[in-house]
Amino acid sequence: MNNEDQAQAFELDEYERIQRRTIMTLPVAHSAKYCTDTSCGDEIPEARRAAIPGVLFCTHCQQRREQQKLMRL
Ligand SMILES: [Zn+2]
Numbered sequence: 276m277n278n279e280d281q282a283q284a285f286e287l288d289e290y291e292r293i294q295r296r297t298i299m300t301l302p303v304a305h306s307a308k309y310c311t312d313t314s315c316g317d318e319i320p321e322a323r324r325a326a327i328p329g330v331l332f333c334t335h336c337q338q339r340r341e342q343q344k345l346m347r348l
């Protein structure tokens with residue numbers, strides 16, 4: 276491993292740390308209050324918004340999207 280590699284590894288490590296800190300401190304307000312699926316719009320429960328910062332879909336739509344993603348693979 277040369278110096279450049281080490282510097283890059285350090286940068287990645289630092290980046291990851293910042294990312295993790297950002298996720299931890301992200302206010303719940305960044306999560307959508309209502310499901311952003313155009314055909315849904317259901318209210319996303321407070322517990323779900325707190326558990327998944329930045330959540331955009333209700334449980335139902337999230338599951339449907341994940342299933343669609345799997346089907347495409
Ligand atoms: Zn929904």
